[in-house]
Amino acid sequence: MNKSKKSGKAITGVMLMLFLTVAVLVSAVSVSAASGVKKTNVKATIAGSSNTALKIKWNKCSGADGYVIYRRESVKHAYKRIAMVGSSATTYTDRNLGTGKPYQYAVKAYGKQKSKFVYSRYTAVKGATRPYKTTVTPKVLSSSQVKLSWKSVSKLDGYRIYRKASGGKWKLIADVNKKNTSYTDTTAAGDTKYVYTVRAYKKAGGIKYMAAIKQSKSVKTPKAAVVSQSAFTATQKDVMKKILYAVETGGQVYGNQNYGAFTKAYTNSSIEHAITIGAGQWYATEAQRLLKLIHTTMGDGEWKTYDKDGKLWNDVQKSNWSTYKKTTYKKRIVNIIKSDIGKKCQDQLMYQQITEMEKAIRTLGITDIKAVGMFINIEHQGGYSAVPRVLAKTKKPYNLSNVYKALASDSGNQVGTYKTRQAKVYQWLNTYMK
Numbered sequence: 001m002n003k004s005k006k007s008g009k010a011i012t013g014v015m016l017m018l019f020l021t022v023a024v025l026v027s028a029v030s031v032s033a034a035s036g037v038k039k040t041n042v043k044a045t046i047a048g049s050s051n052t053a054l055k056i057k058w059n060k061c062s063g064a065d066g067y068v069i070y071r072r073e074s075v076k077h078a079y080k081r082i083a084m085v086g087s088s089a090t091t092y093t094d095r096n097l098g099t100g101k102p103y104q105y106a107v108k109a110y111g112k113q114k115s116k117f118v119y120s121r122y123t124a125v126k127g128a129t130r131p132y133k134t135t136v137t138p139k140v141l142s143s144s145q146v147k148l149s150w151k152s153v154s155k156l157d158g159y160r161i162y163r164k165a166s167g168g169k170w171k172l173i174a175d176v177n178k179k180n181t182s183y184t185d186t187t188a189a190g191d192t193k194y195v196y197t198v199r200a201y202k203k204a205g206g207i208k209y210m211a212a213i214k215q216s217k218s219v220k221t222p223k224a225a226v227v228s229q230s231a232f233t234a235t236q237k238d239v240m241k242k243i244l245y246a247v248e249t250g251g252q253v254y255g256n257q258n259y260g261a262f263t264k265a266y267t268n269s270s271i272e273h274a275i276t277i278g279a280g281q282w283y284a285t286e287a288q289r290l291l292k293l294i295h296t297t298m299g300d301g302e303w304k305t306y307d308k309d310g311k312l313w314n315d316v317q318k319s320n321w322s323t324y325k326k327t328t329y330k331k332r333i334v335n336i337i338k339s340d341i342g343k344k345c346q347d348q349l350m351y352q353q354i355t356e357m358e359k360a361i362r363t364l365g366i367t368d369i370k371a372v373g374m375f376i377n378i379e380h381q382g383g384y385s386a387v388p389r390v391l392a393k394t395k396k397p398y399n400l401s402n403v404y405k406a407l408a409s410d411s412g413n414q415v416g417t418y419k420t421r422q423a424k425v426y427q428w429l430n431t432y433m434k
Contacts, residue, residue, distance in 0.1 A: 040121065067085050099132060146221065156200040247425060259343045269413075358372055368399045
């Protein structure tokens with residue numbers, strides 16, 4: 001009997017020791033796993049976006065008991081916990097969100113240590129829900145111009161305009177301001193069938209979250225008209241160049257120009273979202289085009305005498321110049337464009353643009369040399385959309401006098417605002433354009 005009691009006590013003691021050993025091991029594993037979670041960084045990314053939902057994705061954390069997802073609408077707001085998911089989850093879809101709205105997300109892994117929770121570090125991500133799609137209506141103006149009109153969309157940062165030729169792929173042709181509801185494509189080819197789409201977008205984390213594609217009805221441009229009058233002579237192009245330079249940077253003095261001009265974004269107009277440079281005041285992507293031309297003409301070696309670390313050239317190649325506002329490299333840009341090669345390239349680009357504008361204007365049935373010159377001035381100042389607008393007000397025959405009379409009643413953009421410029425151009429065309 002005594003031996004049996006002693007034996008029972010011995011067995012009980014062994015079982016207790018085993019239990020304690022297992023408990024210690026489990027505790028050690030739990031502490032170790034929780035410690036690993038604490039050292040891990042969970043990085044969130046945007047895996048998908050719709051009008052009212054965002055899908056979040058993150059890297060798996062070894063030893064985690066689960067994940068906590070947080071959301072905030074901006075850095076001005078505190079994060080709010082929106083969900084807890086299990087240890088096997090690596091994605092979460094946040095639904096019933098506002099349309100065209102930016103959000104920021106953070107995901108933390110957690111582990112249980114005794115009665116407490118231990119959380120990982122995190123790297124947040126910004127994303128946005130997409131705006132709704134819009135309907136675009138194209139109208140053919142000529143063999144090379146198609147005017148697009150669309151219904152405005154709320155809660156957006158801008159529009160991206162795409163074009164697709166029959167049998168081709170979508171091609172981005174412009175980024176425009178969120179206030180715009182029309183755009184004239186001046187790069188269309190004659191005798192070609194096109195469809196268009198305008199995609200509203202919301203920006204977040206350096207990404208444009210665009211609305212779904214809604215394709216327009218197809219339109220076909222006519223064959224390019226045969227120009228009935230020969231193009232400008234070299235002398236006439238030079239007169240046109242001097243006129244444009246004078247009204248842009250020459251203080252409205254014929255023959256004057258400032259090759260080193262640099263104008264900050266929004267200075268000339270509230271809708272100019274980029275810098276403007278040079279004697280011809282090349283704006284946005286035209287400024288980029290000029291700098292690329294100068295770089296090609298100079299070569300990389302001479303360019304680097306102005307841009308030693310190559311940071312400006314990197315921006316010229318990779319940045320979005322339709323909204324390029326930086327003044328960081330102002331001195332470099334000015335020195336480059338006012339160099340001897342910079343001046344020659346500005347003249348080269350101006351002659352090229354005069355030729356392009358003249359060709360487009362003549363296809364509208366304008367043949368009088370001076371009238372063509374005035375419409376070149378109009379397009380250079382207010383973009384191509386100003387040309388058909390003023391032309392619609394001009395009485396036939398399309399001569400300089402009738403175009404100038406039409407300008408008196410025009411109030412659209414800068415063309416209708418700066419009457420003294422139009423008076424000077426009228427005077428110089430009558431004096432110098434032969």
